[in-house]
Amino acid sequence: MRRKILLAVSILLGVTPALAQNEPALSPKQAATVDRLIDKGLEDDRAFTIVESLTTKIGPRLGGSEAEARARDWGVETLKDLGFKNVRIETFDMPYWERVNESARIETPFPQDLKITALGNSVATPDGGLVGEIVRFRTLLDLQDAPLDGLEGKIVFVDEVMSRTQDGSGYGWAVAKRSGAANEAAKRGAAAALIRSAGTSESRTPHTGNMNYAENVTPVPVAALSNPDADLLASALSLADEPVRVSLDISVRTLAKVQSGNVIGEIPGKTDELIVIGGHLDSWDLGTGAVDDGAGIAITVAAAKLIDELPGRPTRTIRVIMWGAEEVGLVGARAYAAEHADELDKHILASESDFGAGKVWQFRTRFSEDALPKARVYQKALRRLGVGPGNNNASGGPDVMPLSQVGVPAFRLYQDGSDYFDLHHTMDDTLDKIELESLRQNVAAWAAAVYIASELEGDYR
């Protein structure tokens, strides 16, 4: 046990003791194949072609929409054209929400428009909109600590700023205000809630994303202001010597049940053990879904295809999933986990690429303690790509979470997300933001990791 702990610690530090007998390792031939895959990945044009095709031919593809259905057809065609096997759509039903119209304006004392976007699942304003006095809270915590009276009929404005971080952790806490603002506002009888975008962009591109109402509140509409518009509203509050009143007009359309689906294709292995990879096919409706998550689809499909092009079959089957309806609540992921509950033991490892197209900088795992020494094999292979060792608390990616929760081991190739939240969930999520060199580095890292997952003996449970 002590040795294991030492080994785990040293792996985390990227300093590993000399390889003992019986340590997991690739054969020299396999190691050479990994290097060849990385070389090929670094020259890959297929991923860019795939994400260009998806963003151009389909563009925005909200979960449950007609555009997402066209994207599924695109996915089937793309996988078949590349020679993937067992290509199919696994459908599921879901509720549907879409924005129809949204606008906001400072009415008094300084009339001018504000750029907003409704958060996913927000209720509409009453017909003709509403007008309310703005009450600003610097953070969600300040709102949570506010008295339960005094906000009746007002518009709560949670002005909390999100931090720019490499690993995206700034988003982790910023996102709490998305549901939190509306629910705390509703509890206090406010008419509506506005939040500063849970994003880092300095453009007037407000950031959407899903929210959920608590069960015990009467839902109030909620929208995000872009960062410059949040600044503007804060300036108006500081310069005004009377209440600042804002009008808000949001209309939405909802349907109780529509169909969506996961698109699945495989590189069959010599066994029916599965390595599950992919990205999500749906996107928010504001941009064309290039970094979120056309890139993830493109990277994983291109990586799997590189393995398919090797001589001979991989040992394990590589299952690529283009997940449906991720943004609106991991609907496809939950449907898959339920549908495939009886073959979960065949799922050796799962991972999703869903953090843009920035370079991979860290390899994290969620392996059993016994399997942890295997991480070194991946780390060694990826080191030439500038990928360092990470911890063993990885999420395998949003769509892998329902699988992780029932014990499927996971890994994640962490991408540099310093600029990701300038784009993510905004109209600026477009193809031009993807850098070919970074995309290629991702393909190389994925091809290497997936090949190792397929060939390295033993499992991770």
Add this chain to the structure above:
Amino acid sequence: MRRKILLAVSILLGVTPALAQNEPALSPKQAATVDRLIDKGLEDDRAFTIVESLTTKIGPRLGGSEAEARARDWGVETLKDLGFKNVRIETFDMPYWERVNESARIETPFPQDLKITALGNSVATPDGGLVGEIVRFRTLLDLQDAPLDGLEGKIVFVDEVMSRTQDGSGYGWAVAKRSGAANEAAKRGAAAALIRSAGTSESRTPHTGNMNYAENVTPVPVAALSNPDADLLASALSLADEPVRVSLDISVRTLAKVQSGNVIGEIPGKTDELIVIGGHLDSWDLGTGAVDDGAGIAITVAAAKLIDELPGRPTRTIRVIMWGAEEVGLVGARAYAAEHADELDKHILASESDFGAGKVWQFRTRFSEDALPKARVYQKALRRLGVGPGNNNASGGPDVMPLSQVGVPAFRLYQDGSDYFDLHHTMDDTLDKIELESLRQNVAAWAAAVYIASELEGDYR
């Protein structure tokens, strides 16, 4: 003559021979005052307060609009509050154009929305919009060289990319396509024209600006695509194996005659000789007009106020003009030049700040050859701010052009515009883009230059 040429060359190179007798110079006391003004400018908070107030209290203020009228009242109040004298509005009439609605969409084969903005002065599309096949030209020159037939009923797309430059010269040629695209399209019977924005932003923030129809064409509507949307349309054209058809719907409102005006205030001098400075009060309708040109107003007002705060009156009168209706064709500038035609000889020097809030990096002049040695006095004073010597072909700024054309000498404090065209004429022209340190450097440079212009003996004609 030879000596003058040598001197001019050496001034251009920033290498000046030892000061000869009778060379223009400040007195030691004046030189010390210049340094004190620069020190004060580098600590100035007034400029930021002014531009925050204008962008927050008024926001977008299109030439001729009701908002521009509110901005004039704001200007009068601001100048009076600061103790400027002879504060007044000089009104003029002008035609009016405003956008009402604008949208575009790829209809076939890859349906999705495109972000556009109509160019100022564009005619509307027919009721219900129009649909046409896209014909792409890489540059305006390619369109100019195209045959006069073959484009009937089509939508011309001029995809010319603008270069990012420090001095803004990339805009100089990019802007030609704004009128050029529509006029060349119209000549060829096209239904409409689209251009890639004459801006450098990677956000989906299309760039507006004024255009004018040639006399001999039937006007067709014209709009700009954001850079990412131009990329998208180009991708669609490259991936489609059938014509790409786009729908375009633009509605506008025009009025034959509305009132606008220039807001004027003065720091009275001991003489009625004038140093005319300022920025333009109007903005495009998409942003809040922070860098274009709230910053120019703020910088010049704050600089003049620093001079007002010196003990004693300046020698020459400093006239600050908040020019009206600049964006839509220098309407205020032309009105002023006409209205003040009989006192032009009292206009010793004129200059406008209208290039954002980036740091000043160069001092350019438009002096007579006899007056050119005076440039060294300015250069010497500004050098500590990182401002280098420039040529003698300066435009004094757009609103100064009508004065320059009738012989009023000018100078210009060139600002770093590397990022200016990410913001200019887009919805992203907002207060948050202004950096306090840069704004202060501008105030310091302007205070120094205007003080020298007021105190240095002799004129520049």
